[in-house]
Amino acid sequence: MSDRIVSWHPAPAKPTYKPPPGAVDAHCHVFGPAAKFPFSPKAKYHPEDAGPEKLFALRDHLGFARSVIVQASCHGTDNSATLDAIARSNGTARGVAVVNPAISATELEALHEGGIRGIRFNFLKRLVDDAPKDKFLEVAARLPSSWHVVIYFEADILAELRSFIAAIPVPVVVDHLGRPDVSQGADGPEMRAFRSLLDSREDIWFKPTCPDRLDARKNGGTGDPWDAFASAVAPLVQDYPDRCIWGTDWPHPNMQDEIPDDGHLVDMIPRIAPTELLQRKLLVDNPMRLYWSA
Ligand code: 0GY
Helix, strand or coil: CCCCECCCCCCCCCCCCCCCCCCEEEEECCECCCCCCCCCCCCCCCECCECHHHHHHHHHHHCCCEEEEECCHHHCCCCHHHHHHHHCCCCCEEEEECCCCCCCHHHHHHHHHCCEEEEEEECCCCCCCCCCHHHHHHHHCCCCCCCEEEEECCHHHHHHHHHHHHHCCCCEEEHHHHCCCHHHCCCCHHHHHHHHHHHHCCCEEECCCCHHHHCCHHHCCCCCCCHHHHHHHHHHHHHCCCCECCCCCCCCCCCCCCCCCHHHHHCCHHHHCCCHHHHHHHHHHHHHHHHCCC
């Protein structure tokens, strides 16, 4: 299909940084294959197939051992592609689903059996038609034990989401730091607002991920090697070392205009987590606690 987009690098560099044994890529996706797992009729983008073989080959290339596959919006609430990828991983992948809030307890248990450990609430208007907070809270109260909620929003709606986030009855993981403007620096208003969110609950986690999105040249950022991202985000990892997890975001949905090199993304890790201890927490201890403890 000619209108299907490719948003990932054809030949990522081998990173200079070597992740510790057992490192987890805790934010990645699969697309299709569409012939087997069609996209949602509500999908806002139609990517080329990026299935588990490609994902796991890249993981080997980058020096990672495990993956957390986050259901991408183009697959809507049909988690079959994500579950299929987990099933093909020999126990090295777990997942985060997107569900219809009316999902039954039996269906939730089936997702748990399939390796799902959380559900994602997406508030990006360019990706989803609606985000019903009341229904989200209702389903969050019925999740299997040890699950969490992953939430994706941009910094401009953080203030209006605060009471909703406060009411989520399970741990919360924020995608891509809630997309602050990193050019404001570590002490800029949007990073300060995000710190205030982290300080409001001890079970709010974050992903210091996607320098390619947060520091994109097209938005006035510094671009690869993402210096503004590194200086704004490193203090946060330092100050909240037990609440962060890291991921590539491969296959980088919607990044076709500024496709990041995954090897370069991995080489950001020591710039935001400069000690071996921080790296082990970010890449192994923290994601293992969230995804492989049950
Ligand atoms: C990401 C970011 C994006 C897309 C999705 O589910 C998705 O489609 O998450 C985005 O376009 O910002 O985390 O992959």
